Amino acid sequence: xxxxxxxxxxxxxxxxAMAIDMLLHDVRLAxxxxxxxxxxxxxxxxxxxxxIVGWTQVVARGSGGIRRLIIMAHGYEDAGHRxxxxxxxxxxxxxxxxxxxxxxxxxxxxxxxxYSCAVADTAPGTRMRAGDGNLLISRLAARxxxxxxxxxxxxxxxxxxxxxxxxxxxxxxxxYLYGPNGQRRLIDWGxxx
Numbered sequence: 001x002x003x004x005x006x007x008x009x010x011x012x013x014x015x016x017a018m019a020i021d022m023l024l025h026d027v028r029l030a031x032x033x034x035x036x037x038x039x040x041x042x043x044x045x046x047x048x049x050x051x052i053v054g055w056t057q058v059v060a061r062g063s064g065g066i067r068r069l070i071i072m073a074h075g076y077e078d079a080g081h082r083x084x085x086x087x088x089x090x091x092x093x094x095x096x097x098x099x100x101x102x103x104x105x106x107x108x109x110x111x112x113x114x115y116s117c118a119v120a121d122t123a124p125g126t127r128m129r130a131g132d133g134n135l136l137i138s139r140l141a142a143r144x145x146x147x148x149x150x151x152x153x154x155x156x157x158x159x160x161x162x163x164x165x166x167x168x169x170x171x172x173x174x175x176y177l178y179g180p181n182g183q184r185r186l187i188d189w190g191x192x193x
Contacts, residue, residue: 019065019110022056026073026089031159031166037070039063049092053101060108069109069146072166075117075155082154083118084126084133096129096136102144111147112140115157115168120150120176120184134184141178148178149187 020038027042039059043052060066076085076093086095114120114137123131133152141148153173160166176184 018063019067020059020063021068021070022059022066023070023072024052024056024089026071026087028088029073029166031157032164033072034165034167037068043073043090045091047090049090049094049098049101052090053104057104057108060105066105066109067111069105069112070115071112072115072168075119077118078123078131081121081123081131083121083152084123084131084136086130086133086136087114087116087119094136094140096132096139099136099139100143102140105144105146107145109144109146111149112144114148114150115155116150117154118152118173120174121152137176137178138182138184141180142182145180147180149175150178151175 021036023033023037023040025033025040025042027044033040033042041055056066056069071087071089071094074088075083076088076095077083078085086093092098119133120137121133122135126132128135133150137148137150151171151173155168155172157166157168158164175187177187178184
């Protein structure tokens with residue numbers, strides 16, 4: 001008689017780690033972050049990007065990875081252009097000069113959702129340098145080897161109050177999905193993570 005294999009379901013009380021969702025909320029984005037992730041961190045203007053990425057790495061390793069890393073923060077603008085210059089996250093921001101730090105998350109994060117204004121936009125005359133949001137988000141995807149979702153338009157949200165968290169609602173503008181190879185494609189406006 002041959003051996004039989006039996007599938008045993010994972011017990012909910014087991015110590016095996018499972019991938020989680022993580023939310024980073026820069027507190028300069030007004031409102032209380034919605035409770036939509038297993039691990040949530042309100043980041044202040046004094047926290048360096050190296051510490052933000054380091055803590056995200058620790059959380060990912062301790063939980064079997066991060067399924068969705070959700071970032072809620074203001075997008076930078078310059079010279080009156082609405083975006084493309086990065087994200088106001090911590091003391092350094094997520095910019096072309098800090099994006100390489102996200103290599104530390106390679107293999108630990110499946111997708112990154114950027115709730116920030118016009119982060120995937122490219123300001124006129126900025127191709128391949130600061131102001132090229134497409135380049136920034138492409139590098140973020142390639143460095144982290146994660147899928148990244150971002151928009152090229154201003155995002156409108158309700159701040160809420162003590163009992164109602166901030167709410168981004170539907171995406172504004174064109175929404176792009178950047179693959180781990182850095183390539184982007186336009187996705188449906190109604191897309192939800």
